Amino acid sequence: MTHSVAIEEEITLFKKTIEAFAKKEIEPYYSQWEEDGIIPRSLWKKLGEAGFLCVDLPEQYGGLGAPLHFAMSIVDEFSRLGFSSVSGNLAVHSNIVAHYILNAGSEEQKTHYLPKMVSGDFIGAIAMTEPGAGSDLQGIKTTAVKNTSTGEYVINGSKTFISNGQNFDFVIVVAKTNQALPASKGTTLFIVDGDSKGLTKGKKLKKIGLHSADTSELFLEEVRADHRQILGELDNGFITLMRELPRERTTLAVGACGAMEGALELTIQYIHEREVFGKPLSQLQVIRHKIAEMTTEAKVNRAYVNQCLALLERNQLSTVDASIAKLSTTEAQGRIADGCLQLFGGYGYMEEYPISRAFTDARVQRIYGGTSEIMKEIISKDVLGK
Incomplete structure (x- = not known):
């Protein structure tokens, strides 16, 4: 073997x-x-x-x-x-x-x-996104200013869309440590414990999907951190973030593949059981062809993601290839969740049917981890040059 x-x-x-x-x-x-x-x-x-x-x-x-x-x-x-x-x-x-x-x-x-x-x-969390800076990490406003007498850093700012935002025990905070430089050269990552003085977990945000995934705001007011809480190198946090993005985007692509396949499984089972005009939905050509299209899309995406996983395992996956995987799979997930819900008819719109949850949960996939538009920008820069 x-x-x-x-x-x-x-x-x-x-x-x-x-x-x-x-x-x-x-x-x-x-x-x-x-x-x-x-x-x-x-x-x-x-x-x-x-x-x-x-x-x-x-x-x-x-x-x-x-x-x-x-x-x-x-x-x-x-x-x-x-x-x-x-x-x-x-x-x-x-x-x-x-x-x-x-x-x-x-x-x-x-x-x-x-x-x-x-x-x-x-439970771990990461605080990158800010109310005024979404996919553009260069626009972060949270600061960590060194107190010259104590050597501690004082962190001030607010973050949003924090996954595990209510349950976390510690959070990696992205903050600007050098105001004279652009964020790409003056940003540092800090590990901040959840019970730190001045750290406040904001309200749990209400979302259209992923309801039980606690997503929250985070406020940092005069939060003190010493040098041992710096993750990686001072002022070099942006490089650490960039290095980890291929893994993050591939993870999202894997989740998209799983979700697509799950939605198709639910739908195939349903159309075998549901009868219209005296025969199962699965015997109508228009339905059969729709399933064929969606299955093809899911399988082709899975094959590319598997290729990316093999590269990631060898530490050879580029940001561009991970971005292609993220863009393609999450867009496909949206189309397939929508197409599958359609085949359930009115029942697909009812919350008691899991396909409705698959539909609403899918929507954020094209937004977090870098929006589809940002993915296209990364890919086009690679293909066409700056």
């Missing part, structure tokens, strides 16, 4: 374990969580105990040292099963925040935060 076939079989088994966990620990409660607008902290502990958090971290920091594909399978499977709020917030914690610390953190930071992230005792 070849190495890749063995890994594929392991991933298939791993996905079955994830599905069994979801059926027991998520499915019976998910609708209530969506109503409440938050995932309980107890689920994070259960995810940690089941070994579903930060699986690709090295064993010395509590992880399993598993290949990248295993970490992505968790996001993939929760998305396929229709639990996108869990999938999205888990991805921020495990696939984004944990890797910022692993790749840019000091040994002290890694040993303090990572094992607790693996166990679910600590």
Whole structure:
């Protein structure tokens, strides 16, 4: 048996374990969580105990040292099963925040935060976006000014759209440390604990989808941070952000593929059962061709994302290729969620049918992690030059 076939079989088994966990620990409660607008902290502990958090971290920091594909399978499977709020917030914690610390953190930071992230005792978040600066990170206004007498940095500013914004135990804050330079050269990342004086978790934001994914504002007023809380190099935070973007965008693309396939599974089952004019919907040519189109789109996107994952695993994935994956998959997810909902007819518009949630949850995918418009700008610059 070849190495890749063995890994594929392991991933298939791993996905079955994830599905069994979801059926027991998520499915019976998910609708209530969506109503409440938050995932309980107890689920994070259960995810940690089941070994579903930060699986690709090295064993010395509590992880399993598993290949990248295993970490992505968790996001993939929760998305396929229709639990996108869990999938999205888990991805921020495990696939984004944990890797910022692993790749840019000091040994002290890694040993303090990572094992607790693996166990679910600590929930991580990242605060980049500001009310006045969305996809344009160059426009951030949050400042961290060094107090020359104490050596501490004093952070002031406000952030928004923070995933895990109510539940987080610590947050990576992007702040300007050198006002004389553009943000690309004068930005620093700080790890700020959730109970820090002057840090306020704002109200939980009401969204049209991903209701139980707690997304919040964040206010920083005279928050003090010492040099040990700097993540990476002083004034070089922008480079750290850019280095991690391919992983973030590929994670979003994987989630989009899972969600598309899940929506198609629901729809195929429904059109076999639903009868019109005395026969199943699945026997009408217009319906059959629509399913054929959407299945083709989902499979082609999956193939490209798998190619990107292979490059990411070897640390060879470019920002452009990750941007192509993010653009293509999330746009396709929107089309497929819409097309699938249409085949449910009026029932597709009812909240009791999971396809309605797949539709509303899909919409943000074209916005966060860099909008489709920003992706097009990155791709066109690469193709056409500046």
